[in-house]
Amino acid sequence: MTDMNYPHRHLLGIEGLSPLEISYLLDQSERFVEVSRGPDRKLSTLIGKTVVNLFFENSTRTRTSFELAGKRLGADVINMTVGTSSVAKGETLIDTAMTLNAMHIDVLVVRHADSGAAKLLSDKVNCAVINAGDGQHEHPTQALLDALTIRRRKGHLDGLSVAICGDVRHSRVARSNIHLLNVMGAQVRLIAPRTLLPAKAEALGVEVFHDMRKGLKDVDIVMMLRLQNERMTSNFIPSIREYFHFFGLDYDKLSAAKPDALIMHPGPMNRGVEIDSDLADDVERSVIREQVEMGVAVRMACLDVLTANLSKGAA
Ligand code: ASP
Secondary structure (H helix, E strand, C coil), rough: CCCCCCCCEECCCCCCCHHHHHHHHHHHHHHHHHHHHHHCCCCCCCCCCCCEEEEECCCCHEEEEEHHHHHCCEEEECCCCEHCCCHHHHHCCCHHHHHHCCCCCEEEEEEEEECCHHHHHHHHCCCCEEEEEECCCCCCHHHHHHHHHHHHHHHHCCEEEEECCCCCCCHHHHHHHHHHHCCCEEEEEEEECCHHHHCCCHHHHEEEEHHHHHHHCCCCCCEEECCCCHHHHCCCCCCCHHHHHCCCEHHHHCCCCCCCCEEEEECCEEEEECCHHHHHHCCCCCCCHHHHHHHHHHHHHHHHHHHHHHHCCCC
């Protein structure tokens, strides 16, 4: 019997998860916020388990956060980056998975530039797979840590108005957050130039704006996104200066939001491009550092729930 509160073997995306499953993962994460803040940060829950971080794309925050999460739970954590593995010598994604599989690992945390890579791997391995970002598709633990940050600050998610601003088109963070916030009863607005929105954005169940002041009017949460230059195939904006002028978050544009609106950013931030540097550091408004803290707790919860399910034989 798997944990009926989250009856899945993997965490590949937020799409398809129910409000109860999401709430359960958030509730579990709360426990680990306390553990991480306490004097004894090392638990023995995952002693004897192996977690492999397989990162085909650069990452500082997410990789470190998964590593810390695994270690705090007592697991052995191995970091594999592409440059040091035989993937660089041409081994395919599937071959790599089969190799790791033969080593009897328990959890594979994977980040890859292609949408669907985590799902592909999950079909080939015996362990649990956590998607740590696949192309422009999903980044589920980011959405969960964002939700945990919001829920702790505002007490709930339902009924909140959340603006996601910037390069939505190339953002897996935006996609996961849209799914999560919609299913949890929040109202999502996207604010971006037309070139940085996905085709048929409204079909995602959001309201679309092309003007920051209009879009930010009375929102509770402002989530800023980085320009994902590495995924851009052509010029999507005229210039950085113009982009900041129209779409960069500063105190002036923020004044359209509710006075207690929170500012979020998944990182890495481009200061002076999508967000004013002073505003990003303003602890009265910005919860960006708290998001990083919640990231460890959420990843501990996901590792804990998935390894428990695995030992109960989750399909
Ligand atoms: N760190 C996030 C991601 O991996 C956001 C970003 O890179 O802009 O998608």
